[in-house]
Structure formats: structure tokens, C-alpha cells
Amino acid sequence: KPAFFQVAIDGPASAGKSTIAKILASNLHYVYVDTGAMYRAITVAAKKAGLSYEDEAGIKALLPKTSIEFKPGTPVQRVFLNGEEVTEEIRSTEITNNVSLVSSYAAVRSDMVDKQRKMTEENPVIMDGRDIGTTVLPDAQVKIFLVASVSERAERRYKENKEKGMTVDLETLKKEIEARDYKDSHREISPLTKASDAIEVDTTGVSIEEVVNTIQDLISKQQ
Numbered sequence: 001k002p003a004f005f006q007v008a009i010d011g012p013a014s015a016g017k018s019t020i021a022k023i024l025a026s027n028l029h030y031v032y033v034d035t036g037a038m039y040r041a042i043t044v045a046a047k048k049a050g051l052s053y054e055d056e057a058g059i060k061a062l063l064p065k066t067s068i069e070f071k072p073g074t075p076v077q078r079v080f081l082n083g084e085e086v087t088e089e090i091r092s093t094e095i096t097n098n099v100s101l102v103s104s105y106a107a108v109r110s111d112m113v114d115k116q117r118k119m120t121e122e123n124p125v126i127m128d129g130r131d132i133g134t135t136v137l138p139d140a141q142v143k144i145f146l147v148a149s150v151s152e153r154a155e156r157r158y159k160e161n162k163e164k165g166m167t168v169d170l171e172t173l174k175k176e177i178e179a180r181d182y183k184d185s186h187r188e189i190s191p192l193t194k195a196s197d198a199i200e201v202d203t204t205g206v207s208i209e210e211v212v213n214t215i216q217d218l219i220s221k222q223q
């Protein structure tokens with residue numbers, strides 16, 4: 001078992017992974033690693049370099065010269081790409097709709113997985129993403145697979161967007177989420193799947209507080 005405690009949270013888009021992981025990390029004093037933000041940041045790097053998202057070789061060549069850093073912030077962690085803040089840009093519609101393609105490239109995945117494993121060497125972590133329980137942290141003490149119905153997930157995204165002043169209609173959001181889930185579940189390398197030893201938690205109609213309590217109980221049992 002890993003020297004420092006590891007909690008892996010995987011699941012489809014808008015299942016509540018980052019919301020839940022952030023609260024748990026703060027309650028337990030663990031380091032929170034948002035791996036989706038890292039894939040989003042490399043997608044922004046491709047855009048800034050003027051590359052097409054289809055340009056796998058070009059994006060691979062960017063990796064050795066790309067640094068991604070997290071800094072504390074509220075309500076969200078701040079994300080820096082090569083020293084420049086990209087906290088908002090990584091959540092734009094263009095990046096959201098192209099991140100699954102960039103994330104499917106072998107070189108991108110192996111580079112991100114190396115970086116993510118390094119982050120577990122000195123602290124207990126709670127890490128969320130798509131392949132954490134299956135690939136990044138296969139020995140994690142606790143593995144959670146968070147799910148919710150697609151209509152509930154689209155409504156959550158709709159509410160978030162509305163608060164930010166974005167006006168994408170619910171049907172479009174639903175289609176975008178389904179398209180991204182499909183790509184993430186069907187890619188060749190470490191697709192989104194539930195690890196055989198992960199516990200599935202359905203958050204449809206369940207409050208954030210209840211989900212946090214459920215998972216915190218599961219963690220206490222393993223400590």
C-alpha cells in the first residue's frame with residue numbers, strides 16, 4: 001500500500017468529482033489534485049502555440065517545455081501554464097469541447113500520469129479524474145466512482161454557466177456532455193471505466209453534504 005494515503009475519485013463529466021474532492025481534501029488536510037485541469041491546461045497550451053488540436057506530433061513536442069502549476073485560491077484552485085494564469089481559460093467552451101481529443105494522445109497521457117504520481121510522493125492526496133483508480137493510483141486505499149444521470153449533470157452545468165453569465169441551452173450542454181463522456185469512455189488508452197475495486201456512488205438527487213459524508217465514512221473505515 002502507498003506510504004501516503006490516496007483517495008481516487010473518477011467518473012463522468014459533472015458528476016460532482018471536483019466539488020466533493022475539494023471539500024474532502026480540506027476536511028482531511030490532504031492535497032487535492034484536479035487532473036482534469038491538467039489536461040485542460042495542455043489543451044490551452046496547444047491553442048496558445050497556434051496548433052490544431054488534431055496535431056498530435058506538435059502537441060507531443062510541446063510537453064517537455066510545458067509547466068503546469070496549482071496555487072491555492074477560492075472558490076477554485078488557480079492554474080498556471082508556463083507561469084501564466086489560465087484558471088478561467090481552461091473552462092472555456094472551446095477548451096471543454098477539445099480536451100477529450102488532446103487527452104487521447106499517448107504522449108499526453110504518459111506525461112500527465114508521471115506528473116500526477118510525483119504529486120503523491122510527499123503528502124496524502126485526493127485526486128479526481130477519469131483513470132485515477134485504474135491507471136494513475138492503482139493501489140489507492142479508497143477508490144470512488146461517482147455517477148449521476150446525464151440530465152442532472154447537464155442541469156448542474158447549466159446552473160454553473162448561468163452564474164458565470166454564459167448562455168448555452170440545456171439541450172446543447174446535454175449533447176456536449178454525452179459527446180465528451182463517449183470519447184472519454186471509448187479512447188484506446190486508459191478510458192473512463194470503473195476500477196474493479198472502486199465503490200460506485202450515485203449522486204443523482206443527492207446533496208453535496210450527503211455525498212461528502214458517505215465518502216468520508218468510507219475513508220475512515222480504511223484509515
Ligand code: CDP
Pocket residue numbers: 012013014015018035036037039040099100101103104128129130131132180184
Ligand atoms: O470537470 P469536468 O467533468 O468537465 O472535466 P474535467 O475533470 O475537467 O476533465 C476534462 C477532460 O479531461 C475530460 O473530459 C477528459 O477528456 C480529460 N481527462 C482525462 O482524460 N483523464 C483524467 N484523469 C482527467 C481528465
Ligand code: CDP
Pocket residue numbers: 011012013014015016017018019020156157160203206207208211
Ligand atoms: O468535477 P465534476 O465535473 O465531476 O463535477 P463538479 O464540477 O464538481 O460538479 C458540477 C456541479 O454539480 C457543481 O456546480 C456542484 O455544485 C454540483 N453538484 C451538485 O449539485 N450536487 C452534488 N451532489 C454534487 C455536485
